Structures are given as structure tokens and as C-alpha cells.
Amino acid sequence: MSTRMQNLLRDVEQFGARHYPLYPIVFSQGKGIWVKDADGREYIDACAGYSANNLGHGNPEIDGYIRELLTPGNDGWSLVNIVPNSTPTEPLAQFVQYACHYLHFDKALATNGGAEGVETAIKLMRKWGFAKRKGQVGPPVIIACDGNFHGRTTTIVSFSSNDGYRAPFGPLTPGFILIPYGDSKTLERALRENTDVVGFLVEPIQGEGGVQIPPSGYLRECYALCKKHNVIFCADEIQTGLGRAGSLLACHHDGVVPDVVILGKSLGGGRIPTAAVFAKKEFMVFEPGEHGSTYGGNSLAMSIARRVLDIIARDKLCERSAEMGDFLLKKLKRGLLRGSAKTLVKDVRGRGLMLGIELVSEEDAGDVINALLAEGVMTKDAHRVIRITPPLIIEKEECTELALRIIRAFRTYGKNKKAGTR
DSSP states (O other): OOHHHHHHHHHHHHHSOOOSOOOSOOEEEEEBTEEEETTOOEEEESSHHHHTTTTOBTOHHHHHHHHHHHSOOTTSOOSOOOOOTTSOOHHHHHHHHHHHHHHTOSEEEEESSHHHHHHHHHHHHHHHHHHHTTTOSSOOEEEEETTOOOOOSHHHHTTOSOHHHHGGGOSOOOOEEEEOTTOHHHHHHHHHHOTTEEEEEEOSSBTTTTSBOOOTTHHHHHHHHHHHTTOEEEEEOTTTTTTTTSSSSGGGGGTOOOSEEEEOGGGGTTTSOOEEEEEOGGGOOOOTTSOOOSSTTOHHHHHHHHHHHHHHHHTTHHHHHHHHHHHHHHHHHHHHSSGGGGGTEEEEEEETTEEEEEESOGGGHHHHHHHHHHTTEEOEEOSSEEEEOOOTTOOHHHHHHHHHHHHHHHHHHHHHHHHTOO
16 A cells, blocks of 8 residues: 555544544546546446446546536526525426426425435425324324435434444434334234324335345335325335336336335436435425425536436436346356355345345455455445445446456455465
């Protein structure tokens, strides 16, 4: 490691907050599915900014469009900056119209990021439930699932099942019930026993929870139960949406169009934070003054978000994700479920380009991540599951190279562990 890299890491440690566990590396450049560290070494980015970089690093179309948007014309006028949200901008109008038609929703509300989107959806469910419950005394209840990860605001961590995310930040926000993920019968029982329920908030695939894919039909059964009991079915597709799971929405695998859906991360093209809450008309119940966001729906974000949706549709990235994901999954299963890697790996699973390698022992996770870095692969540990989420633009040859590097890292680490030299 160069002195420059050491100094950069030292500065982050000294002046930055310790809110993420830091890898001993600093990245400086990116191109497509590749990133370079400060010393010029190249890595395959199999993390993609937790799926924010679905279009890859330095996407020439997105970057060229940003330059075009921010370049003043000959008359000196350029893209409008922040204006009061009570005065819509042209890019906002164009985005909400295009996105609602493309995603088959009636209404859209733009936010700055995923956690703000989840908070917005929670407020929507509670507001809608206020009228539904007609002045009932008990507080409105939202059902969520064990193993969830919806963000890190105070309200959201209040219904996390991870004690480390929740315990130090009380008093916690009431009004949430947790049930096991992937079991529709427990949802049915919770709906039957709690008449104050106004919504069910669920991830179609639990990403931070370890790439947990529910049984086929689970989402469809949950949606039917929500309709039966007159509660909102709200899908958090911040990570799984827009092609990551091999379809436009991961819910589509079960034939479900949610009442409310939250999208984010890749909606900003990897360049600007933006997210949005989409809803069927009857559930977008805000009245003026009940919600707001200064930067939410800003002109630059809305312009980029619309272009992102254009690219996803034009380049068939949902179909590409399904094809490349299936190809990569087969290669990883063949290489990791046998030989020296088999002692480390419990399961390999995935949907689209959202794959998880579940480890036998959580104690190996940090060492496996370092072994992958040594092979030039940047990825993420999600609670004993190594999450593989490369950009959706990945080519078949790059999938092959990624699989080879992952398999080599696991086999090398497995042999070293067996020999006691890890």
C-alpha cells in the first residue's frame, strides 16, 4: 500500500465518523463494472454501491447528459436550480408523467433517498389508515418482517430486528409489529388479531438480511391477504427494483403490483441521490402541508431519473439482468459447492443479478471479503452472506471473469484455513 493510500485512510479515520466498517482501501476512479483504488489497482465492482450503480461507473450517456444539462446556453440561461416545490419545474412534470406510465402507477412523490422514501410511505399508510379507522382509539399499526432493512432513521430502526441497529437509539417509535419473513400464514394471523393494522411493509428480497428470497407465491398470498383485510401492501424496492432482480419490480415475479412502492438507489444513475414513492391513486392521500422536501424532486435529479428509466427500457436491462444473473449463478454454484470452497459455503442463491453466497460460519466473513479484495473483487458482507450485485450492464465475459475470481478467492482461503495459514 502506497503512502498516499495510507494517508487517505488516516484522514478518513481521523476526521470521518465511524458509522461504517471501513475496508483498507480507497477508490478513486471507475469505468463500467470496474473501479481503481488510489494506487491504480483495478477491481470488479460486485457491490455497485448497494445497487445504486446499476448503470455502471462513469456511464457515458448519464455523464454526457449531466454536462449538457449544466452547460448554460448562449444566452446564459441553464437548468433551473431549487425553486419552491409549490412551483413545479418542467423536469418534475416530465418525470412523474413518464414514470407513472412506465411503472403503471397513478401518483409519484419524489424524495432525496431511500430512507426518506420509507418515511414517506409510513406517513402515507398512517394517513390513509386515519380515515379507514374512523377515529379508533388505538394507534395505527404497520406490519414488517424479521430480518428487514428499510433504512437508518429513528422511526425505521424502531422496527429493526437487529439489536445493534435499534437498541442505542431509544425511545423507539411505537406502532410496528414484526412477523417472520416468507410465511404468509403469520401475516394472516397478525391481520386477524390486530384490527389497527393499516399497512404491510415488505422487501420482495431481503438484501441486507442476506439475499433472502421468499417462497414462490408468498408475495401474491400476502397481497391477497392485504386486500381481504383492507390494508396497504407496500413494497420496499429501493434495492430490488429497476431490474436488479431480473424484472422491473421484484414483485412482478409473483404477479403483484403493490399499492405503494418505494424506489431509489439506481434511480439517480449513480450520480445524484434521488428516490420516489409511487402509489395507486386512492393511497396517495397527502394534502398540502402534510409532507414536503426541499431538494425532493429537484430539476437535476428528475432529469437524470427519467433518463435512467429510458435506458432501462431501451437497453432491456431487466431482461439482461435475468440472463446474466442466471449465467453467473450457475457458474458460482458449480465452483463453490465442491472442492475446498465447499467447506466454507452453505448455499448459493440469487434472482437476477442479486446473488448471495451464504457462509457456513459468520466468523469467516471478514477474511473472505479480504480474500475477494486480494483477487480484485469488491463486494459486501450481509450478515454471513456475501452479496454479489454487479452493475446490470455486465457482459457475459465479465461474468465469467467475476466468477473465476470469486471461486479462486474462496478456494485459496479454504486451503489456507485448512492448513492453518489464513
